[in-house]
Amino acid sequence: MFATPRIGALARRVRPTAASRTRLLPALPPIAALLPEGGLRRGTVVRCTGSGAPSLAMAVAAGPSAAGSWCGTVGLDELGVLAAAGYGLDLERLVVVRAAPAEWAVAASVLLDGVDLVVLAPPRHVRHAAAQTLAARARDRGAVVLVVGERPGFPAELELAVEAARWYGLAEGAGRLQSRRVTVVACGRGSAVRPVRQELWLPAATGKVAAA
Amino acid sequence: MTGRPDAGLPRLLLVECPGLEVPDGASRAGGDGETDGAGGDERLRRFGRVVEALSSVCPWVDAVRPGVCTLPIKGPTRYFGTEEAVLAQVTETVAAALDAVPAVAPGTPGGTSGARGASGHTSGTPGGTSGARGASGPTSGEAAGVRLGVAEGVFAAALAARAGLVVPVGETAGFLAPWPVDVLGDPELADVLVRLGLSTLGRFAAVPAADVLARFGASGVRGHRIARGLEGELPGYRVAGTGARLVAVLGRALALQDRQPGFWGGASAADERAGEVLVALQRRLGVEAVMVPVLEGGRGPADRCRLVPWSPPAAAREPKTARRRSPPEPPWPGRLPPPAPARVTAGAPPVEMADGAGAPVGVTARGLLTGAPVRLSVAGDRWTPVTAWSAPWPVEERWWSRARRRVARLQVLTADGTGWLLVTERGRWRVEAVYD
Numbered sequence: 228m229f230a231t232p233r234i235g236a237l238a239r240r241v242r243p244t245a246a247s248r249t250r251l252l253p254a255l256p257p258i259a260a261l262l263p264e265g266g267l268r269r270g271t272v273v274r275c276t277g278s279g280a281p282s283l284a285m286a287v288a289a290g291p292s293a294a295g296s297w298c299g300t301v302g303l304d305e306l307g308v309l310a311a312a313g314y315g316l317d318l319e320r321l322v323v324v325r326a327a328p329a330e331w332a333v334a335a336s337v338l339l340d341g342v343d344l345v346v347l348a349p350p351r352h353v354r355h356a357a358a359q360t361l362a363a364r365a366r367d368r369g370a371v372v373l374v375v376g377e378r379p380g381f382p383a384e385l386e387l388a389v390e391a392a393r394w395y396g397l398a399e400g401a402g403r404l405q406s407r408r409v410t411v412v413a414c415g416r417g418s419a420v421r422p423v424r425q426e427l428w429l430p431a432a433t434g435k436v437a438a439a
Numbered sequence: 440m441t442g443r444p445d446a447g448l449p450r451l452l453l454v455e456c457p458g459l460e461v462p463d464g465a466s467r468a469g470g471d472g473e474t475d476g477a478g479g480d481e482r483l484r485r486f487g488r489v490v491e492a493l494s495s496v497c498p499w500v501d502a503v504r505p506g507v508c509t510l511p512i513k514g515p516t517r518y519f520g521t522e523e524a525v526l527a528q529v530t531e532t533v534a535a536a537l538d539a540v541p542a543v544a545p546g547t548p549g550g551t552s553g554a555r556g557a558s559g560h561t562s563g564t565p566g567g568t569s570g571a572r573g574a575s576g577p578t579s580g581e582a583a584g585v586r587l588g589v590a591e592g593v594f595a596a597a598l599a600a601r602a603g604l605v606v607p608v609g610e611t612a613g614f615l616a617p618w619p620v621d622v623l624g625d626p627e628l629a630d631v632l633v634r635l636g637l638s639t640l641g642r643f644a645a646v647p648a649a650d651v652l653a654r655f656g657a658s659g660v661r662g663h664r665i666a667r668g669l670e671g672e673l674p675g676y677r678v679a680g681t682g683a684r685l686v687a688v689l690g691r692a693l694a695l696q697d698r699q700p701g702f703w704g705g706a707s708a709a710d711e712r713a714g715e716v717l718v719a720l721q722r723r724l725g726v727e728a729v730m731v732p733v734l735e736g737g738r739g740p741a742d743r744c745r746l747v748p749w750s751p752p753a754a755a756r757e758p759k760t761a762r763r764r765s766p767p768e769p770p771w772p773g774r775l776p777p778p779a780p781a782r783v784t785a786g787a788p789p790v791e792m793a794d795g796a797g798a799p800v801g802v803t804a805r806g807l808l809t810g811a812p813v814r815l816s817v818a819g820d821r822w823t824p825v826t827a828w829s830a831p832w833p834v835e836e837r838w839w840s841r842a843r844r845r846v847a848r849l850q851v852l853t854a855d856g857t858g859w860l861l862v863t864e865r866g867r868w869r870v871e872a873v874y875d
Contacts, residue, residue, distance in 0.1 A: 327724075329679070337716055
């Protein structure tokens with residue numbers, strides 16, 4: 228299913244966006260270290276898994292968002308918008324779509340027409356065909372889909388898995404949650420076939436993502 | 440928090456066709472449209488014709504539930520000149536659409552008689568809203584039962600339709616104020632409110648938001664936001680997938696069309712492109728399915744950031760940036776320190792927390808925990824060991840002087856590495872947010 232990027236075709240199809248017409252969406256430096264090309268390749272699906280996957284997805288989305296891309300979420304009705312702002316998402320270009328479970332695919336598909344980045348938490352049992360259609364749509368539009376959670380039915384070019392997570396700052400009856408140290412393993416196809424491991428603060432005490 | 444912020448609720452014309460409602464059981468049974476009988480299908484088909492016909496007045500008709508649809512009235516008003524002209528047009532359109540199809544066994548317009556004695560007849564205007572004009576419904580044939588109402592947000596527009604009213608721009612809060620609290624559709628909450636003397640939406644709205652969660656729980660917060668005009672729709676009012684079912688029974692796509700070129704003057708190409716799909720999404724899923732964040736002052740994560748329905752930049756007069764940036768930053772004692780939680784739970788699931796002896800952990804009058812929490816269970820799930828917890832911090836200082844109301848937040852870490860933000864409410868713990 229993984230096709231070499233059809234740059235020529237894409238460039239003709241993709242309408243201009245504020246960010247750029249290049250094939251990569253920018254990533255914040257701590258995230259870029261996990262990405263085989265140092266940025267998010269347009270037209271691909273990236274899966275974020277493990278505990279803290281929603282936070283990781285926000286940290287990944289922060290780069291393009293800060294650079295002017297619109298970001299839409301589907302299935303993340305409980306998104307902590309303050310946390311999203313903390314990670315660096317531009318709230319001016321964030322839209323939270325609350326679709327009924329039966330309508331998530333339609334919502335995501337329509338959204339892909341107008342935004343560079345769709346953060347998607349699909350139902351647990353995604354029909355393979357629906358996932359394929361959506362992935363093809365992303366490829367066609369030159370957008371990036373970030374799938375949050377274990378969704379093996381969803382074809383992804385890259386998986387970012389939080390393997391170990393530990394909160395710091397809270398003790399027995401004292402302190403507060405301050406920062407979380409995580410190990411993220413990036414693994415995928417093509418140039419990403421060799422896993423890359425990265426220690427991150429997700430979030431650091433500032434609310435942002437940082438290399439640990 | 441006290442000053443009424445720009446709620447951003449869209450001004451809607453709501454059309455209610457009482458005869459075309461599909462009984463609740465049938466409409467809830469699922470999105471496939473095959474569960475109710477032929478009568479239900481026929482009513483849906485007739486309603487579909489109404490929606491289809493209305494899309495000639497305005498391309499953004501939102502089928503909220505069988506028998507009820509809304510359309511944003513601003514755009515058509517620009518087009519037709521005045522709201523009255525839009526109402527006349529809608530009245531005529533609905534009547535024509537209903538007369539064009541032979542009537543089936545008429546459904547009983549049941550259950551929705553106005554709580555204040557407002558009837559479907561448009562002459563019976565209830566008092567209390569001085570400026571409200573009557574909105575006359577269609578007058579011919581079966582269409583006579585159709586009710587129209589105009590106000591900001593679906594909830595207010597539905598109340599306006601009960602009374603057949605056009606609530607003047609900006610006066611929705613005043614219109615809502617005299618309605619009894621049972622219109623919020625939560626008898627338990629209404630009962631408590633009435634006993635406290637908060638018998639109307641207006642009185643309820645005057646309660647400071649910070650006190651509402653502690654006193655009335657999550658359902659109270661929802662109702663309070665609606666009473667204040669911050670949220671526009673009661674949960675459960677919208678029947679998801681109605682639009683899709685209409686398409687299914689009509690056997691053709693609803694001919695909805697774009698008609699406003701140059702709507703997005705001045706926006707960047709990306710903003711313009713995003714705006715187009717957000718309009719498409721609102722048309723498809725409903726206005727309040729497409730939400731954008733607004734930052735506000737407040738203590739908890741839910742108070743500090745709320746989501747409002749997205750509205751096209753041209754509809755919001757002032758530049759978007761003025762509304763959505765620069766959160767007010769007065770000192771909020773008791774505000775949650777950063778980092779913010781990644782997930783703010785919608786339903787405030789209940790939590791049980793026990794100490795080493797198995798006794799429930801509470802908060803003392805002095806603001807201390809009654810014991811060291813050892814395990815925790817969310818919404819009746821299995822117990823998880825607690826590995827760390829904060830000292831409780833008060834949500835509202837002055838309440839600590841009165842021993843009865845102890846309201847506090849607590850951060851807890853469980854053995855699976857999850858961080859929880861809990862809040863007490865009358866001795867009961869609930870999840871407010873998760874550090875996911």
